[in-house]
Amino acid sequence: MAVAGCTLCIKYMLFFLNFIFWLAGGVILGVALWLRQDSQTSNLLILEFEGQQAPATFYISVYILIAVGAVMMLVGFLGCYGAIQESQCLLGTFFFFLVILFACEVAAAMWGFMNRDTISKELINFYDSAYIKAIDVAGTPSKDSAIKVLEVFHRTLDCCGKGDDTPLFKQVASTLCPKKTTEDFLLSQSCHHKLIELFSEKLYLIGLAALVVAVIMIFEMIFTMVLCCGIRNSPVY
16 A cells, blocks of 8 residues: 555656646747747848858757757656556656657757857857958948948847947947947947847856756656656556
């Protein structure tokens, strides 16, 4: 009786955790889709300059998050059904998928940690290449497109310049930052700082979601193993 009661308790605990896991998958999927459609990042990452698309490394992490959220919802449903049915086969399959998901999440976290500054640096370099062409007094053919690229950056991020602007840029700042007065230009943050801030916030949100999911996964793996052992040792089965 004690073993059966313990097994029943673990069964409902695992069901509850799987339901939370399923909900977390839905939340992560929603957050990932929001990050994919966010106007700030979308406006910047669709830009083209001199035949080159703006770096879209950020979207790699977003697509990974979309895939993880969808798989989590599927695996969470499988776990709920396996817990209610007390099926060792379903629970074993669920445990296998959990281990695979956990390994993928650890790999993605390591990749994200190693490339945490890459996203903002790539866009800063993209901004700087347009910046150089936009203030070029020689009037190169790509100057007009460079000015348009900078205008999108300045309007989207509410910034102007890159922080260590040359006197030449300050002379044309009224053209490149049309909505800012001289006083606004002096008080505004650089686009370099704004880009770092923008993607730091996004990556922090992704990292927080990954940490929560990892903790849930660890508890689910423990309860799944305990429930499987309880089912195996229960005289009812």
